[in-house]
Amino acid sequence: MPDDALEQLRWLRTPEGAAATALAAELVEQGLDVLPALARLRAQVGAGHAGPAWELARLRARARPVFGADADVLFLTADTLEQAGRPALAARRARRLRADDADSAADLGCASGTDTVALARAGASVLAVDLDPLARELTAANAEALGVADRVWVVAGDAVELVDAARGGEVAGCGTAVLDPARRAGGRRQLDPDRWSPPWATVAALLDRVPRAVVKVAPGLDHERVPHGVEAEWVSAGGSIVEALLWGRTVSTVWRRASLVRGDAVLELTADADPGPAPSGPVRGWLHEPDPAVIRSGLVSLVATDLGATLVDPTIAYLTSDGPTGSPWVSSYRVDEVLPFNLRKLKALLRTRGVGRVVVKKRGSAIEPETVARQLRGAGAGTATVVVTRVAGAPTALVCDLSDR
Template identity: 40%
Template sequence: MDADGLSRLLAPDGWALLSALPPYDERLAMPLAERLRAEGLHPSLVSAALTQSRLRAKAHAKLGDFADGMLFTPDGLEQATRLEVAAHHARRYRDAGLTHVADLTCGIGADALALAGVGLRVTAAELDEMTAAIATVNLRHFPEAVVRHTDGLTLDLSDVDGVFADPARRAGGSRVFDPRAYAPPLDAVLAVRDRVPALGLKLGPGIAHKDLPADARAQWVSVGGDVVELGLWFGPLAPEGPGRSALVLAAGQAHVLAPDELAHAQVGAVGAYLYEPDGAVIRAGLVGDVALEVRGRLVDPTIAYVTSDERHATPFATGYRVLDQMPFGLKRLRTYLREHRVGRLTIKKRGTAVVPEQLRRQLDLRGDQEATIVLTRLAGHQSVLVVDPLAGEQGAGGEDR
């Protein structure tokens, strides 16, 4: 969408057109565009309206019904914070007693919306002119929220008591892993806490623990089993103090796991139950804490599976009943699955180089039953666990592979 398309879209007739479009359907987009142009609508407006209709449909996964009143850019939507996560961000600022927050990299305004929604005054900055204009539209219902087309690092922070930033981590369509190549660079944003101690950052979850600032509360966040971000919180925004934690959002509930410094999980044999920790728990390095919660142990010191002799419900892991255990071997496994008439197989793995889809083809599955197997290393040997998910007790464990 170019500036002309945005201008036409924001006119009364353009906004009415966007609001009147049917739910987006890729198969019908081309015929609909041809019909609208045949009716005399400007091609730039038709293109902008259908682009926004497509992006709104995609945005529902992150923003729910709020997406229906918003505008987007593809990159802005890609980096936008999910609504329920943005709400947690905003509550940190509110609960810290802050009143005026500067969002240095507001993008299309998802976090700024959440901050304004809890009653905070917001000054939002965006370097890209088109994105800044779209953020202004998205924040139109909040008079205390102002968007400025500028470099956020140049904002006057003299009357600001909290700062938020979500540095861009993509360039030319590719993901950027070097914090020095973020836009703005991570070190430049971290320097802001010398002026405003209440600093919050949203980053990608893959940063190594050794690269985290010593004064940060680092919190990995997962939503429905997907690890979506790492939040770094400083000063009043981290009342827990520096350290690591995991925030698991699932089924409308929020659960926080922080390390118990006195706890030390043991390694032991597989028991009656297997637990697969949530991805945020793994990223935070808290697998051992899950083992303690379920009164269990690690299956291996380097593998993120936990086992227990008891059944425990936990939001921090997906639970399975262990049905069988055997050394890994293609012939042995194929025979076992055929004897049990398994035709549909879920394959999960950690600590092994086996490629699930390749293994599935080699197994030549036949039958009307389904099963779940876990490929992992036990006591130094490649092994197979046949497991059954615990109905009603699944947290946000890792995805099937």
């Protein structure tokens, strides 16, 4: 939203704003293009209001697959929607934080209030803090729209100062805290945790001073940063990491946790201490690619033990074993051919096996999978998955799941 975003948001919260947004939602639903839609809206709600109503209706439609029915009443901006976590995961975090009924919780950087609402729905009284006035207005609007305003107090504040002043296990008078630092600036990801807002120093101080806390961090966070006694959890869905969390010492129960979202269920794999690396060995009949939550949480060796598998290379997270597996923690491929990586020889082999189309996967190799897949395309009707990786240090191609059998 432009500079007068706060004023526009306040208007969108009025009965006239709600009617304009409902009209815009109908046009979005009908799939009308932006120009005719805005022309219709301008004629009905005035030039100044058409744009904000259209934008909000579009953002609600975009939010619906993840936010469900809540999306139809939420107030959002493109930025806060992009920064928002999944509400189902916010609810899961809130339930865990409140397992023994702490009654007040601080959401330190509330944005549009996903965590605030989840904490309030879990029964907490929530102090929602943000530096940004638009974020505060959005959180207040969403708490009201979702029926939890009586348990939410929205205030201006700097999380850095509040955490600096934290004493006796509490921050801003609350015994529970959620911190989800902004990890983007100017549309770009901030890879350095010291450049997050609030920065790493505040994350570390919160985990030190408020033991009933959770911090959302970047999936690529270096394990070296995880303070002693703090549980680190990586959560994946659909083959990608969707969040990484550090749990304060009161709520931490293990060293690391890998969590896999499957529909409404979440599968968990945990270790009380570093299980160390898995052993390596020669490529056998099956190749297994661990879920990214397993890899990021350092739990590959647990899965290896479970499957009777070994690593193909000590530095590469591909496992190999004699048989297939029904494990949810890996994607498995039958290995049909193993050869030193050489594009010309690989192409010749695929031709003789009647393979025309391949999917290329890689780990520990500089190749560009789409480019190599194009280069390997041929006239045959067969298909295969080609995995380019290192095996015992040597660049290797594994031809898997050949369909000519």
